[in-house]
Amino acid sequence: MEGLVLGFMYALIALGYTMVYGVLEFINFAHSEIFIIGAFVGVEVLLLLQASGDLAAWQPVLLVLFVLAGGMLLSGLSALGLERIAYRPLRGAPRLVPLISAIGASFFLQDFIRLVESLWRNTFYLTYPTIGFLEKPIPLATNLDVPVKSFLVIATALAMLLGLYFLVNRTRMGTAIRAVAQDPETAALMGINVNRMIGLTFFVGGAMGGAAGVLFGLHYSLINPYSGFIPGLKAFTAAVLGGIGNLPGAVLGGLVLGLMEAMAASYLSIFTGGTFGAEYKDVFAFAVLILILIFRPRGLMGEAVREGA
Amino acid sequence: MKTAWTLAVLAYVILTSLLARRFPQSVLALLAFEASLLVVYLAPLARRTRMLLAALVCVFLLPWLGVANPYFLEIAIQVGIFAALALGLNIVVGLAGLLNLGFVAFYAIGAYLWAIFGSPQANAFLAGGYFPLGPGWFFPFLVLAIAVGGCTGLMLGLPVLRVRGDYLAIVTLGFAEVVRALLNNLDKPINFTNGPRGITPIERPALFFAPALELLGVRVDAGVLYPLYFYFIVLLLVCAIVVVTRRLEESAVGRAWKAIREDEIAAACMGVPVVRMKLLAFAVGAAFASAIGTVFAAKQVFINPESFTFMESIGVLAMVIVGGMGSVAGALFGATALTILNLQLLKGLSLWLNSVRQSGRVISLPFLGDYDLSQIPAQFEPAKYERMVFGLILILMMIFRPEGLLTPRKKRADGRAAAGN
Amino acid sequence: MEEPLLEIEGLTKRFGGLVALSDVHLRLRSRTIAALIGPNGAGKTTLFNILAGLYRPDHGEIRFGGRSLVGLKPHEIVAAGVARTFQNIRLFGHMTALENVLIGMHAHLDEGFWDIVARRRAFSRAESESEARAIELIRRVGLDGQERRAARELSYGEQRRLELARALAAKPRLLLLDEPTAGMSSAESHSLMRLLQELVQDSVETLFIIEHNMRMVLGIAETVAVLDYGQKIAEGSPDEIVNHPRVIEAYLGRREWKPYA
Numbered sequence: 001m002e003g004l005v006l007g008f009m010y011a012l013i014a015l016g017y018t019m020v021y022g023v024l025e026f027i028n029f030a031h032s033e034i035f036i037i038g039a040f041v042g043v044e045v046l047l048l049l050q051a052s053g054d055l056a057a058w059q060p061v062l063l064v065l066f067v068l069a070g071g072m073l074l075s076g077l078s079a080l081g082l083e084r085i086a087y088r089p090l091r092g093a094p095r096l097v098p099l100i101s102a103i104g105a106s107f108f109l110q111d112f113i114r115l116v117e118s119l120w121r122n123t124f125y126l127t128y129p130t131i132g133f134l135e136k137p138i139p140l141a142t143n144l145d146v147p148v149k150s151f152l153v154i155a156t157a158l159a160m161l162l163g164l165y166f167l168v169n170r171t172r173m174g175t176a177i178r179a180v181a182q183d184p185e186t187a188a189l190m191g192i193n194v195n196r197m198i199g200l201t202f203f204v205g206g207a208m209g210g211a212a213g214v215l216f217g218l219h220y221s222l223i224n225p226y227s228g229f230i231p232g233l234k235a236f237t238a239a240v241l242g243g244i245g246n247l248p249g250a251v252l253g254g255l256v257l258g259l260m261e262a263m264a265a266s267y268l269s270i271f272t273g274g275t276f277g278a279e280y281k282d283v284f285a286f287a288v289l290i291l292i293l294i295f296r297p298r299g300l301m302g303e304a305v306r307e308g309a
Numbered sequence: 310m311k312t313a314w315t316l317a318v319l320a321y322v323i324l325t326s327l328l329a330r331r332f333p334q335s336v337l338a339l340l341a342f343e344a345s346l347l348v349v350y351l352a353p354l355a356r357r358t359r360m361l362l363a364a365l366v367c368v369f370l371l372p373w374l375g376v377a378n379p380y381f382l383e384i385a386i387q388v389g390i391f392a393a394l395a396l397g398l399n400i401v402v403g404l405a406g407l408l409n410l411g412f413v414a415f416y417a418i419g420a421y422l423w424a425i426f427g428s429p430q431a432n433a434f435l436a437g438g439y440f441p442l443g444p445g446w447f448f449p450f451l452v453l454a455i456a457v458g459g460c461t462g463l464m465l466g467l468p469v470l471r472v473r474g475d476y477l478a479i480v481t482l483g484f485a486e487v488v489r490a491l492l493n494n495l496d497k498p499i500n501f502t503n504g505p506r507g508i509t510p511i512e513r514p515a516l517f518f519a520p521a522l523e524l525l526g527v528r529v530d531a532g533v534l535y536p537l538y539f540y541f542i543v544l545l546l547v548c549a550i551v552v553v554t555r556r557l558e559e560s561a562v563g564r565a566w567k568a569i570r571e572d573e574i575a576a577a578c579m580g581v582p583v584v585r586m587k588l589l590a591f592a593v594g595a596a597f598a599s600a601i602g603t604v605f606a607a608k609q610v611f612i613n614p615e616s617f618t619f620m621e622s623i624g625v626l627a628m629v630i631v632g633g634m635g636s637v638a639g640a641l642f643g644a645t646a647l648t649i650l651n652l653q654l655l656k657g658l659s660l661w662l663n664s665v666r667q668s669g670r671v672i673s674l675p676f677l678g679d680y681d682l683s684q685i686p687a688q689f690e691p692a693k694y695e696r697m698v699f700g701l702i703l704i705l706m707m708i709f710r711p712e713g714l715l716t717p718r719k720k721r722a723d724g725r726a727a728a729g730n
Numbered sequence: 731m732e733e734p735l736l737e738i739e740g741l742t743k744r745f746g747g748l749v750a751l752s753d754v755h756l757r758l759r760s761r762t763i764a765a766l767i768g769p770n771g772a773g774k775t776t777l778f779n780i781l782a783g784l785y786r787p788d789h790g791e792i793r794f795g796g797r798s799l800v801g802l803k804p805h806e807i808v809a810a811g812v813a814r815t816f817q818n819i820r821l822f823g824h825m826t827a828l829e830n831v832l833i834g835m836h837a838h839l840d841e842g843f844w845d846i847v848a849r850r851r852a853f854s855r856a857e858s859e860s861e862a863r864a865i866e867l868i869r870r871v872g873l874d875g876q877e878r879r880a881a882r883e884l885s886y887g888e889q890r891r892l893e894l895a896r897a898l899a900a901k902p903r904l905l906l907l908d909e910p911t912a913g914m915s916s917a918e919s920h921s922l923m924r925l926l927q928e929l930v931q932d933s934v935e936t937l938f939i940i941e942h943n944m945r946m947v948l949g950i951a952e953t954v955a956v957l958d959y960g961q962k963i964a965e966g967s968p969d970e971i972v973n974h975p976r977v978i979e980a981y982l983g984r985r986e987w988k989p990y991a
Contacts, residue, residue, distance in 0.1 A: 027475050089708050096408050097707050099475050100630065103410070104703025107623060111697030229619075233486070236479065283490045286483040293476045293483075294468050553847055560846040560853065561832070561839045568822050568833045575820035578782050580808030580837030580900050589843070 005150050007258025008157035012212035013235030014250035016205035022245035023181045023201045029102035032232020033109035034079045034206045038071035038213025039223045040113055043126045045070050050129045060133035068214050075210025076203040083202040113225040128221040153215045160211055161251055177201055237289035243298055261285055318352045318362060321345060326370040333378040336657050343649060350638060367544055372537055382536040384652055389543030390601050392644035395628040396550045397597030403634035405590035406570030408478040410622055411485030415595040417617035418461055419454040419602025424612050427512040433500040447514035451603050458599020459592040466591035470584060485622060492614040507613025511606050539608045550597050554637055566590055627699045630706050633713020642715045651695055659692040735760045735936050736904055741790035743776055750776040752960045763930055763937045765947045768957035769980060774940045775817055778906050782814050783807040809837040813902035815893045817909050823882035827873060827892050830881050831864040834899030871895045887918045903935040911943050923950050
């Protein structure tokens with residue numbers, strides 16, 4: 001169960017990496033911070049409601065939807081702004097140039113969030129207020145109680161994924177995005193506003209990340225500006241695992257990685273007779289990342305790419 | 310004309326060093342002195358004069374100031390350590406064009422190599438109580454670290470260099486995180502690294518010259534002796550690295566690296582064994598980082614995994630980029646500028662803000678009304694926002710000056726020659 | 731018949747569903763200039779890329795001086811004696827002309843790592859000898875005095891000639907030239923033709939040239955092979971090729987819808 005929750009979370013974040021990569025062939029290194037911005041928006045909304053005493057009055061489902069919408073909007077806008085400021089001027093530069101800029105953006109945003117929160121609340125370690133409804137256990141089987149929040153993560157993630165699938169495959173906008181991903185120049189000739197579509201890709205990817213951020217916060221409660229980095233790296237692993245640029249692949253990769261990680265966390269110590277415990281689950285995830293990148297960079301579902309000479 | 314320049318630069322160097330000696334607390338005086346190497350580099354001087362002046366600054370003036378103000382030596386040592394790292398990364402990123410985001414891992418390997426055997430730590434897994442090894446073992450371990458670093462670089466490079474540029478960045482980042490996780494967790498089942506608690510006390514190198522000093526009748530205060538000693542070790546190491554880098558740069562190997570950076574496929578088609586050359590770049594860079602790691606461990610006496618985070622890798626990358634990728638002088642400049650920015654300016658600004666805060670003065674701002682300075686939030690400390698500063702530097706450099714602030718001398722000379730034709 | 735320098739047998743290469751080369755056979759003798767022509771997309775550059783080791787063929791065999799080249803790395807192929815130029819000039823733009831030519835010598839430049847670091851005499855000698863030879867090559871292609879200029883600052887025609895010098899630096903027995911006169915004025919291509927003819931006399935055994943400029947092909951090539959849709963449709967002397975019905979069809983048959991081919 002824990003694995004599924006993790007998996008859907010990774011899947012949502014991985015979509016942001018994979019969408020941007022699909023269109024620009026560029027690793028948006030700062031996506032992990034876009035994700036954590038969502039988590040911070042969520043906590044701020046909830047804390048403000050708590051301070052005004054309205055938190056208990058809200059219907060829990062509406063509350064969650066409202067918080068999610070807030071996180072998605074702000075994360076999406078941040079991603080949009082990031083693209084405008086740090087990436088767009090570098091389009092067409094050698095591959096490593098925008099990547100370095102993205103790394104810079106990632107670092108900048110981490111401390112920027114810290115700065116804002118420090119000035120505003122005088123601390124940057126924040127805790128989500130408890131919402132009683134989300135903690136309610138649902139008995140799935142004997143000895144297995146799963147809190148509502150775990151279902152919430154899975155349900156929301158599924159809804160988002162369906163929505164995104166619909167957007168990309170069934171709307172004119174989605175067709176335009178796919179056209180830009182295939183061949184930006186031809187798409188421009190066909191009258192598609194390439195810049196707008198790239199911006200849109202960032203917005204949608206960022207919003208997915210933001211939603212994941214809110215869910216992350218609701219599920220694990222404790223957040224700080226640096227807690228996006230590791231999940232971000234793992235989500236990138238998931239995106240590569242599924243074949244970068246491939247949307248269903250990102251979801252599959254996220255689920256596979258989440259399940260593997262949860263298994264590693266619980267069984268590693270059993271298999272090794274207690275020698276290696278759960279603290280190696282990060283090592284495990286990175287080892288997967290390294291091995292995948294080296295031996296199967298096209299991922300599980302990636303297509304063969306023809307190399308230009 | 311040349312003589313006039315020489316005299317002017319000499320005057321600047323001596324004047325600023327006198328100022329810095331006279332006002333040891335003045336940040337500005339220190340900065341002016343620190344800029345003297347840049348002045349020496351930029352002034353139109355003959356190569357020989359330039360070398361002599363640089364030697365004057367590094368070998369005499371700086372230690373002379375450091376004796377008066379050990380903090381100054383501390384900064385110089387830090388600059389030297391980062392310069393060595395930046396020079397190592399410059400070979401990998403700047404010359405061969407391979408973005409290595411896990412460079413700090415090699416630094417960590419060198420540091421832990423000496424930390425484990427140069428402290429009682431190794432007794433935890435090797436019986437016999439031979440450890441710590443004596444101070445005399447430091448220099449053999451420095452050599453060993455070069456070999457171990459180079460081999461680790463080869464071992465990592467062998468599988469990793471098959472992947473494409475941007476993936477390489479992520480793989481190396483993953484590698485560094487794995488190394489750090491291992492350092493954090495290898496305190497059980499067998500205690501190799503002592504985990505997050507770190508290792509201490511680490512032996513410092515032997516003062517083999519102490520009898521000679523005594524013989525000469527020179528007496529140096531013990532509090533200054535070790536910083537001075539480390540300063541000269543770092544200085545020598547950096548000089549050695551510069552010489553090796555320069556020689557490689559001007560050989561078939563350096564040309565092959567640059568060719569790979571410019572166009573890998575064309576390089577292969579011209580007979581450059583691409584994989585072998587990339588491996589060599591990885592190994593040489595790693596060897597430099599590992600060597601300076603041992604010095605770092607000995608200087609700090611205490612190390613733990615927190616010194617080897619991703620932030621360090623990015624800091625070194627920023628140094629290489631600020632100075633200009635692929636240039637030795639650029640790497641030195643970037644390392645100096647950013648270390649000073651980080652250690653002196655940001656910390657200085659933090660201290661200043663603190664004092665302002667404590668003064669409790671109230672200033673009146675136009676339109677905003679009165680502002681009580683003690684109200685500046687305590688969380689607002691520039692020194693804690695190095696990620697923000699370094700991140701901003703990376704973005705701005707990429708957008709406005711991807712070739713670095715210090716354009717290589719050769720390019721300028723070329724430009725002049727081309728303009729003269 | 732004497733042993734051919736290059737022997738290609740049954741060479742086939744597919745990219746996904748596209749058959750770029752299909753069962754191509756070809757033999758090149760020593761001391762000749764051979765041309766490879768064909769409409770755009772016929773597979774000419776793919777053939778060069780396979781010869782240079784950038785692609786691995788799906789089927790077929792390539793023998794060069796009696797030795798198989800299939801499966802060798804690009805740099806091993808250079809060391810074996812095959813060098814090339816590129817259709818869309820691929821010089822190392824930020825490096826000087828001299829450095830570009832020195833890169834071409836890499837396969838023959840035996841500089842050990844420790845020789846370099848210690849700056850031993852062996853290194854200094856190798857370096858100065860190769861530099862002298864590089865300058866000689868630069869002079870040979872007519873770029874005297876341009877040694878210290880960055881490659882990207884040279885004019886288009888100069889860049890083509892520098893690329894030739896760089897390829898020559900590898901001391902190839904077989905030199906592959908991909909559209910060497912593209913973008914050159916007729917005076918420039920004329921002097922290049924003369925240079926190529928001299929090269930076959932004294933330094934390169936065989937030249938294999940992809941060319942669209944038919945006057946050049948007819949002027950210097952002794953044999954011509956024609957590719958169309960990845961298949962060799964004709965081979966022979968220039969006169970035979972010009973009158974070959976399938977060649978005429980391949981070129982003229984498309985004129986209606988691809989006038990610039």
